[in-house]
Amino acid sequence: RLESRPVEKFRVDAKAEADLIVIGGWEIPASGRTEDARWFSIVLNRRNATWAYLKGEPFRNIASLELVAVLTAIMLFGKGWECDMSRTVMSLSARTDNLGNTYVLNHFMSCKYPLSIVVMELAVQLKRLGLEMDLKWVPRGQNSEADSLTNSEFMGFDSSKRIIVEFEDLKFEVMDKLMAKAADLDDEIKLAKSSKE
Numbered sequence: 316r317l318e319s320r321p322v323e324k325f326r327v328d329a330k331a332e333a334d335l336i337v338i339g340g341w342e343i344p345a346s347g348r349t350e351d352a353r354w355f356s357i358v359l360n361r362r363n364a365t366w367a368y369l370k371g372e373p374f375r376n377i378a379s380l381e382l383v384a385v386l387t388a389i390m391l392f393g394k395g396w397e398c399d400m401s402r403t404v405m406s407l408s409a410r411t412d413n414l415g416n417t418y419v420l421n422h423f424m425s426c427k428y429p430l431s432i433v434v435m436e437l438a439v440q441l442k443r444l445g446l447e448m449d450l451k452w453v454p455r456g457q458n459s460e461a462d463s464l465t466n467s468e469f470m471g472f473d474s475s476k477r478i479i480v481e482f483e484d485l486k487f488e489v490m491d492k493l494m495a496k497a498a499d500l501d502d503e504i505k506l507a508k509s510s511k512e
Contacts, residue, residue: 323451325392327384328458330465331373336364338384339464341472342392349460349471355391355478356464359383363483366429366494378415379430384461385450386437390485391478393444420450428497436490443488 327340336359344351359367359380367373367380423438425431441448455462460471469477 324396325388326453326458326461327381327388328461328465329377329380329384330462331367331377331380333372334361334368336360336367336373336380337465337467338380338387339461340384340388340391341460341464342388350473351476352472353392353476353478354464354472355387355480356467356469357387357480357482359482363481365498366432369429369498376429378419378427379433382419382430382433382437385448386433386440387482387485389437389440389444389446389448391480393440393446396444396446414452417450417452420448429494432490432493432497435493436487439488 323343325340325342327338329339330337337356338359339354339356341349341352341354344353359373361368364383367376370376373380419425419430419434420437423434425434463469464472
């Protein structure tokens with residue numbers, strides 16, 4: 316059955332401290348209890364998310380990392396929400412404590428790198444699943460469960476419901492290629508600047 320109003324399906328968060336990046340999220344079950352939820356907690360690093368370090372410390376890309384958490388939730392949880400594209404598009408709601416990303420997804424547009432590339436990948440994944448998403452802001456204090464998942468605090472979550480996946484094993488449609496092209500362009504710009512000096 317398709318919902319006429321967006322129903323909250325998941326909550327996510329991202330953490331970027333020094334070199335450490337962790338994204339986490341949990342699917343809201345019918346019971347609303349974390350013990351019944353599917354969930355993930357994934358570490359990103361210089362090998363599987365090189366783009367997150369191009370501006371220096373990863374916290375400078377926190378909006379992109381928060382949106383990557385949304386994208387990952389769509390990819391891991393969304394298969395069960397697919398609908399018949401010939402009939403309608405299913406609307407869903409999700410929550411994050413990054414207010415800026417709610418504005419970005421209102422227009423599905425950003426000029427900032429790497430956020431713009433993450434937005435493109437999210438658009439492709441949502442279209443593939445026949446989903447529309449309304450990303451809502453939730454105050455950090457009300458997003459404590461997702462925050463816990465980024466801090467490796469898994470109490471309250473059932474370990475058997477954890478979706479264990481490496482970030483590099485996620486099948487992105489456009490993100491890997493575009494991030495690689497952007498990194499090449501960044502190298503060219505740096506080289507051009509250094510040659511002028």
